[in-house]
Amino acid sequence: MAGKDDKNVPRHVGIIMDGNGRWAKKRGLARIMGHRAGMETVEEIVDRAYNIGIKHLSLYSFSTENWKRMPAEIEGLRELFRIYLMSKVEKMYARGVKIRFSGRIDAFGSDISKHARNVEEYTKNNTNLEVVFCVNYGGRQEIVDAVNKLLSERVEGPITEDVLRDRMYVPDVPDPDLLIRTGGELRMSNFLLWESAYSEYYFTDIYWPDFNSAELDKAILDYSRRERRYGVA
Ligand code: FPP
Numbered sequence: 001m002a003g004k005d006d007k008n009v010p011r012h013v014g015i016i017m018d019g020n021g022r023w024a025k026k027r028g029l030a031r032i033m034g035h036r037a038g039m040e041t042v043e044e045i046v047d048r049a050y051n052i053g054i055k056h057l058s059l060y061s062f063s064t065e066n067w068k069r070m071p072a073e074i075e076g077l078r079e080l081f082r083i084y085l086m087s088k089v090e091k092m093y094a095r096g097v098k099i100r101f102s103g104r105i106d107a108f109g110s111d112i113s114k115h116a117r118n119v120e121e122y123t124k125n126n127t128n129l130e131v132v133f134c135v136n137y138g139g140r141q142e143i144v145d146a147v148n149k150l151l152s153e154r155v156e157g158p159i160t161e162d163v164l165r166d167r168m169y170v171p172d173v174p175d176p177d178l179l180i181r182t183g184g185e186l187r188m189s190n191f192l193l194w195e196s197a198y199s200e201y202y203f204t205d206i207y208w209p210d211f212n213s214a215e216l217d218k219a220i221l222d223y224s225r226r227e228r229r230y231g232v233a
Contacts, residue, residue, distance in 0.1 A: 008224030010177035012056035019183030019207030032076035037209035048213040064138030096128030103137030139193030
């Protein structure tokens with residue numbers, strides 16, 4: 001398997017972590033138990049990403065569309081975030097992981113967004129791996145927010161791609177090389193719309209709680225066999 005410094009290892013991997021609910025249903029459990037199991041998968045995959053030498057990992061953790069879910073599930077997800085931020089950050093810090101948040105996180109709950117900002121500050125000088133939790137994130141909303149930022153800055157047109165890109169949520173993070181979606185659906189669901197213009201896609205039927213290091217290795221191997229041409233013949 002690929003190791004650190006391997007040129008076939010994507011620099012930035014984004015993941016749509018889908019299938020938690022179906023994983024729980026299959027076992028006769030409440031949906032939140034699927035999310036809880038999914039949280040453990042996050043820990044394993046961050047570890048594996050670090051070992052492989054991936055430099056940026058974006059995790060679609062709560063989409064702007066997820067507000068349509070039952071209030072109990074939304075509150076359960078919020079609680080898992082609190083737990084994650086309290087209990088897993090130290091281990092990530094020890095690995096030299098820098099933690100970032102992308103999305104309209106302020107609307108996700110003031111206690112969580114405050115905690116998230118503290119974690120960003122605490123880990124900001126780490127350089128081994130950057131993990132971006134996309135929370136209350138939507139790709140279209142990100143573009144709209146960038147345009148509104150331009151308007152509030154009274155930037156004069158015509159604007160360029162670079163000018164707009166600089167107003168995205170985490171403009172210093174390079175575009176994703178590889179986007180993975182678990183859970184069997186074949187769509188992008190408003191994830192990194194602007195940034196994924198030239199990304200490779202990898203879809204698997206495996207539910208997120210069952211995704212593991214070996215499955216990530218499989219996705220990376222698949223990616224390493226592709227030829228990326230960026231529109232050039
Ligand atoms: C999609 O599964 C998953 C989510 C909406 C949330 C993702 C959350 C986690 C992986 C756990 C929390 C993570 C952290 C870092 C605290 P789904 O519910 O849409 O599954 P389904 O399609 O089978 O119903």
